Amino acid sequence: MTHRRDSYHHGDLRRALIEAGTRLARVGGPEAVLVREVTRQVGVAPNAAYRHFADREALLDAVCSQAQGAVAVAMEAELAKVRAKGDAAGRARARLRAVGIGYLRFAQEEPGLFRTAFSFPADLSRAASPDSAGASGLSPFQLLSSALDDLVDAGVLPRAQRPGAEFLAWSAVHGLATLAVTGPLRALSPRRLRSLANRLLDMVDRGLPATADLHSATRPVR
Amino acid sequence: MTHRRDSYHHGDLRRALIEAGTRLARVGGPEAVLVREVTRQVGVAPNAAYRHFADREALLDAVCSQAQGAVAVAMEAELAKVRAKGDAAGRARARLRAVGIGYLRFAQEEPGLFRTAFSFPADLSRAASPDSAGASGLSPFQLLSSALDDLVDAGVLPRAQRPGAEFLAWSAVHGLATLAVTGPLRALSPRRLRSLANRLLDMVDRGLPATADLHSATRPVR
DNA sequence: TGCGTTAGTGGACACCGTACACATGCAGGG
DNA sequence: CCCTGCATGTGTACGGTGTCCACTAACGCA
Incomplete structure (x- = not known):
């Protein structure tokens, strides 16, 4: 819409395709990002997309990065x-x-x-796209990492426990998010969901820093 | 294969379709469960499937239940x-x-x-299929619930904290599982992944039962 | 002004899910 | 024993998808 289509060439088709794809993803998730529908919305032939993306997957990766950027913005707002x-x-x-x-x-x-945002791309290397950052220039994962670094600096989390802690915290939150979005918790009222979220974050806050006493009952498996 | 196909009628096509679908899902995940491919493997016309399933989604739901049953078996083994x-x-x-x-x-x-197993069906009500249970007759979710009940009976988890605790524990474990299967942790060696899993379970074990002191810094949001 | 490179078009192909009309053969009543 | 009804599998067809190929338009540089 922001692009001229008075002529044969579009001007910035790549960006327009990503934006249209994002609109579709917003309503229907990743499976709604169809090459034909995206090009239809932009008013261009289906094959025009292939001048800018190797295949549907590549287009989806770009939309995915854009969506991750939106996540980062939401985190920054909070x-x-x-x-x-x-x-x-x-x-x-x-x-x-x-x-x-x-x-x-x-x-x-x-x-x-x-x-x-979290239907992860086929090749992990694509993770570091500039679009996947918020206003601060940090991706969701980097924002989390930074928060954990602060926790170490503040003396709450022992430095020895820091490596890998992103994945522990991320797992807990991501799990609840997916159960709430696509899983059995999707019917929950926002009110109850917030309560669950607070309890989960309590659990992380309480359980992330390992206390001195490791209870004898939990031995590593295998 | 276990079914006669000497004649026009198959005998137990429905079961055969689910089994073929499960084989496909094992290799390629839910998106590999195609009506045409499933029927091709069984050696039957594509439309034959529609005598037993309303549409592809219904077939996928059945395969999903079967897969959940396999998860239950793995949990029981452990x-x-x-x-x-x-x-x-x-x-x-x-x-x-x-x-x-x-x-x-x-x-x-x-x-x-x-x-x-956890590409949840479109309608949640389908959750309670008999196939989704393990040898004990319990679904993965029920096995988790039962374990938490034990935790209450043993006095580890206060009874007041019991409601909803399934979703806290499930979230943490499910999040790590999805990050490890499709997400950025999928490249991790099984060795390192097990270490992460043990740390996560420590976190749950430590953080699930709310201790008396609620730290003043964490106030509910909004 | 001319031309090469880039960007968009048109048509075709294979594959998918699925609706409709039809064929088959098993089961139960005369 | 045969006939018939009905569940089950087949064939054909339609619209949708991603993507390849050859073609064309027009931008920008010499």
Whole structure:
């Protein structure tokens, strides 16, 4: 729409295709991003897309990055809400919590885009696209990592526990998000879902830093 | 294969279609369960499937239930390994951990089936199919619920915290499983993944029962 | 002004899900 | 024993999809 189509050439077809794809993904998730429909919306022949994307998968990857950027923006919005009061430890914990809340809120409010953002591309290397960042220039994953670094600096999380902690926190939040978006929790009212989210974040906050005593009952398996 | 195809009628086509679909899902995940391919494998015309399933989605639901049954079996196998020694609390914790380990192990060893099992059906009501149970007759979700009940009986988890606890534990484990199967953790070696799984289960074990002191820094959002 | 490169078009092919009309052969009543 | 009804599988066809190929338009540089 922002692009001229007075003439044979489009001007910035690639961007237009991504935007149309994002609109479709917003409503119908990744499976709604069809080459033919996207080109139809832009008013161009189906094959024109192949001048800019190797195949449907490549187009979807681009839309995916765009959606991840939207997730990052949602997380940043929640981060902006934490007030600077309190001690460093409390602030760091609040920042980690805000990251999780932003993630979950986005999943709830934009299920189509959320599913698209985390229907991970076939080749992992594509993860680092510039589109997948928010206003701060950080991707969702980087925002989480940064929050965990703060937690270490504040002395809440032992530095030895830091490596891999992204994946523990991310797992918990991502699991709830997917269960809420596509899974059995999708019928839940936003009210109850928020309550569950708060309990989950309590669990992470409480369980992420390993306390000194490892209970003897839990031995590693195999 | 176990069914006669000496004649026009098949005998038990419905079951044969589900089994073929499961084989396909094992290799290629839910998107590999195509009506045409399934019928091709059974040696029957594509439309024959429509005598037994309303549409592709219905067939996929049946395969999904079957896959959930396989998950339940994996969880039961892991439950069978916990030895009866120790106090009730330790045993209950070990059972919850076994449930999680079985889930994660299945995700790692059968990614196609795992993705199929938890690409939730369009209508949630279909959740309660008899196929989705393991040898004990319990579905994965029911096995988890039962483990949590044990945790309450053993006095580890306060009864007041019990409602909804399934979803907290499930979220954490399911999140790690999906990140490991389709997400950025899929490149991880089984060794490192097991380590991550153990840390995650530690986190759940430590964080699930809410301790008395709620840290003042984490206030509910909104 | 002319020409090469880039971007978009048109038509075709294989594959998918699925609706409709038809063929088959098993089961039960005369 | 045969006939008939009905469940089950077949054949054909339609619209949709992704994507290949040859073709064309027009932009930008010499």
